[in-house]
Amino acid sequence: MKIIDILRQDKVTLSFEVFPPKTSDSYQAVAAATREIAALRPDFMSVTYGAGGGTSEHTVGIAAGLHEQYGVETLAHLTCVSSTKEHVRNMLDKLRAHGVENVLALRGDIPADGEVAHDYHYAAELVRDIKAQGDFCVGGACYPEGHVEAANKSEDIRHLKTKIDAGCEFLTTQMFFDNNILYNFLYRIREQGITVPVVAGIMPVTNVKQIKRILSMSGTYLPERFKAIVDRFGQNPSAMKQAGVIYATEQIIDLIANGVNHIHVYSMNKPEIAAGIQASLSEILR
Template identity: 35%
Template sequence: MTKIDTIYHTKTGPVLSFEIYPPHPTRRRALYAALADLEPKKAGVDFISVTYGAGGQNNQLQTHDIAETIQTDWGIPVLHHLTGINQTPNRLQQLLEKISTTGIENILAVRGDVSGLSQGTHDFPLAKDLIQAISKTQQFCVGAAIYPEGHVDNPATGINIAGVKSKMHAGTKFLISQLFFDNQAFYRMQETLSSQGIHLPVSAGIAPIISPQHVEKLTYMTGSSLPAQLTKLIHKYQHDPAGFRQAGMAYALKQVYDLIDHGVDGIHIYAMNQQDVLTTMIPKINQYIQNKKTDGRSPKENKHA
């Protein structure tokens, strides 16, 4: 199966991907039905990211099972998440061997969220430590997260250049951004990376808001700011669930089209296992990409070659 950094370096136009999480076992069939309905390869999807859901350490097995099924049944590269929280060198080696035997070659390495159930270990306290350990095997293409508006746990605002450079030197081959609702935050991040000589491919992470509660949860978890236009939309549709959902996806699509017009390396949709997000947004994004190629509006050049 193809390594993701190769896709970034060879594809004309932005790389298209989305993220899902392991659902409750009773909902796994529904997730696979949504993927079958979408037909990811026909929809222009380049890879699918499989993260952890609730459940702590046991969820690593769920992540692996779902990642293996997707890559096998749909023939599309999978980005398998791994966290440093509660990880030990021995356990990591076992996981990497298990992942490798199923033909998965791409890993997103993150620190993970520290909670009452996840106290962390001294082995991989930061994402860069986990990235370095995985990269030493030379079997995997390793990606990492980047935060356009700064990490929610860091009181300082803005991108952490030292952190990004440490991930790059540890072996990171590409980056996926945390979600944001104001494209200017992403463009400012791009300028900062370029000025610091960091030229890794970066996919822009977009999360369509689907309810007022969803907005509250996302902003609490990520610290992403809400532009005035989105705030007005939230108030307008706060008592209209169907209208809110449609308006939220429309706002996200507007973000995506602007990002594509600005020549981003990739678009990464945080789909939250929502079938309508997948079947509505992904085909529209792919069609927009194809239209730009057809009408000659200069799709992204291979600037990482």
């Protein structure tokens, strides 16, 4: 089933992101974690794609297993900054062979060594190429606070519109911790004629290390209420995990109450986090 058909249903959806192992040695542990998350029966699961395509085979393996063995609709990430057109074609052939028909098309981060391919420059080009190579449902990323490389938010939305015009059928947001940022973003993109479904990406922050990484990568705004939680519980791992799950759950409840019906949780391959959030929303998701 295509993700766009799930998102068009008149219901609240909850989905989870997992990431493949960086090495073959950790494949079994990651596969076990993804199985546990799949057992929660989310509306769909996404599988990320490592920087430079380094985990591409594992991405296909995890995505195929979720779809074939557990019957979970799967969204496979695919980045293009380090990919040739031939590599993209091979990846799409493999996904198609396993019945995976949903792809999240991303430019991807520039590798640390600066080595990039030159077949693609922007995600819109990848979207257009995927649509030309088969009946895939293609999603894309969006940034409620603006992409870090965009000159301003207006420019970022113009680029986003280009991606939609290329064939992107839905959007998943970068993490955010203040819902008002998303509400403002939705108003701005609707004004510019972007009407595709938007899935809110929520990151349950359960340890201080995550926060430092988030800030170093994206500079995401942290509300004072969230900072107070970190200051109070950051040195107590169990308390921080519980507080992080509660904060994320409260974000989700507010989003749903305000008409944002599609939630994607960045689970960090932690089944207990996914299960805790789902359990807290059990009646809301009915």
